[in-house]
Amino acid sequence: METTLNELNPWWNKDFILDTDLIYRDIFDEVNNSLSQNDFVLISGMDDFGKTTTLNFVAFELIKNLHIQPQRVLFVDFKQSVPLNYIMTHIESNSPYKTYLLADNIGDDNKDFTKIVDKYGSLLKVVATKNSNDRFLGTTNYKNFVEYDLPLVSFTEYLRYKRIINTGQQLKEIALENIVKSPLIKPLFWNYLIYGSYPYVLKTDDLNLKQTFLMNKTQRSKLDEDIYKNIYRYLALKTGNLLNICDLADSLSVSRYHAEKHLALIEEENKVSFLPSLDIDIKKALKKSLKIFFHDLGVRNAFINGFQNINERFDVENLVLNYAVLFFYHTFPKMEISFFRTTNQTEINLVLQDESGLIPIQICYDKPSEKIPRIFRFFKDSVKKRISKFIVITKDIYKKEQLDDTDVLFIPSEILPFFDKIN
Numbered sequence: 001m002e003t004t005l006n007e008l009n010p011w012w013n014k015d016f017i018l019d020t021d022l023i024y025r026d027i028f029d030e031v032n033n034s035l036s037q038n039d040f041v042l043i044s045g046m047d048d049f050g051k052t053t054t055l056n057f058v059a060f061e062l063i064k065n066l067h068i069q070p071q072r073v074l075f076v077d078f079k080q081s082v083p084l085n086y087i088m089t090h091i092e093s094n095s096p097y098k099t100y101l102l103a104d105n106i107g108d109d110n111k112d113f114t115k116i117v118d119k120y121g122s123l124l125k126v127v128a129t130k131n132s133n134d135r136f137l138g139t140t141n142y143k144n145f146v147e148y149d150l151p152l153v154s155f156t157e158y159l160r161y162k163r164i165i166n167t168g169q170q171l172k173e174i175a176l177e178n179i180v181k182s183p184l185i186k187p188l189f190w191n192y193l194i195y196g197s198y199p200y201v202l203k204t205d206d207l208n209l210k211q212t213f214l215m216n217k218t219q220r221s222k223l224d225e226d227i228y229k230n231i232y233r234y235l236a237l238k239t240g241n242l243l244n245i246c247d248l249a250d251s252l253s254v255s256r257y258h259a260e261k262h263l264a265l266i267e268e269e270n271k272v273s274f275l276p277s278l279d280i281d282i283k284k285a286l287k288k289s290l291k292i293f294f295h296d297l298g299v300r301n302a303f304i305n306g307f308q309n310i311n312e313r314f315d316v317e318n319l320v321l322n323y324a325v326l327f328f329y330h331t332f333p334k335m336e337i338s339f340f341r342t343t344n345q346t347e348i349n350l351v352l353q354d355e356s357g358l359i360p361i362q363i364c365y366d367k368p369s370e371k372i373p374r375i376f377r378f379f380k381d382s383v384k385k386r387i388s389k390f391i392v393i394t395k396d397i398y399k400k401e402q403l404d405d406t407d408v409l410f411i412p413s414e415i416l417p418f419f420d421k422i423n
Contacts, residue, residue, distance in 0.1 A: 196298020
């Protein structure tokens with residue numbers, strides 16, 4: 001079993017070299033900084049999001065940059081069978097110095113992990129991971145506790161992996177004009193829209209391996225197999241559109257009651273979410289409606305076997321809209337995100353809202369136009385709240401115009417990740 005611990009902790013070998021083919025995640029710096037101030041850092045994420053990779057980077061940071069002795073960095077996968085006495089003996093051997101316990105897969109209140117923390121809390125600094133769906137009730141031994149949610153790989157993290165942006169380089173240091181002019185970014189963005197944002201998928205260039213991985217992601221569900229395939233296919237084809245329960249029920253040949261029960265289970269699986277309409281007092285505004293969005297576009301495309309090239313697709317605008325929702329949700333968690341639609345079916349695809357006001361966003365990718373969308377005028381004349389700016393997401397138009405005293409920014413879809421620099 002000592003061999004097992006050695007295998008789990010390759011940095012105990014003086015010849016250890018970190019695998020450089022890893023995607024550097026923004027959360028790495030946050031976790032490392034938090035560990036200096038907290039005794040317990042918990043990372044939650046779904047399977048294959050990169051939780052174990054994050055722990056490996058923490059180990060590298062501790063040993064190579066903070067000069068912690070390698071034997072004081074202990075990785076344990078609590079899904080594997082490692083006798084407690086081996087773990088405890090190793091922790092005791094480091095006393096009176098603290099052991100940095102990198103605890104993988106502690107979800108559903110793992111009893112072994114709890115025993116170790118309860119007995120050796122004062123001798124430990126802990127960075128732990130769990131699946132987002134697993135429970136963790138915590139431990140009373142740590143007052144300094146912080147938790148992070150690990151999302152899938154962002155497009156800017158993907159650009160770092162592809163060496164378009166240097167690791168550690170801040171977005172504010174990059175000239176927006178250089179991004180717009182770069183011939184490398186648009187093809188990478190299209191790949192991101194088609195194959196999604198799982199680390200494994202972004203790292204491999206083999207299209208068959210990408211598709212096999214994503215098809216495997218479509219196989220897990222609590223639902224009956226036929227219902228499962230049909231409901232996800234329906235939702236995938238309706239991505240970015242209004243959710244119509246009656247239409248869904250008809251497509252599944254079930255009652256509205258059963259369609260709603262199926263949707264409740266779907267939401268628990270963390271593949272799909274539903275965006276609300278803007279709660280605003282405007283005549284003709286459609287209220288209490290929902291739009292369909294997938295958490296990962298690669299998985300969405302796998303449900304309909306939709307891995308065609310961008311120039312062969314009918315749904316590019318839906319993919320860009322879905323991407324925009326994910327981007328704002330993960331990058332600006334304090335912003336409220338919704339959509340605006342009138343009873344005569346004109347709409348604004350997204351509306352962002354925070355204390356500074358509203359930011360209406362329109363996707364004009366399939367039919368690009370340099371004209372300001374007419375719905376912007378109606379919206380500006382109808383709302384009482386301040387509008388910070390209007391944004392039109394396009395295929396390749398990049399310019400600024402004015403609607404009265406408000407900026408209207410036309411931006412190519414691939415520069416959306418640099419939203420903070422757009423003004």
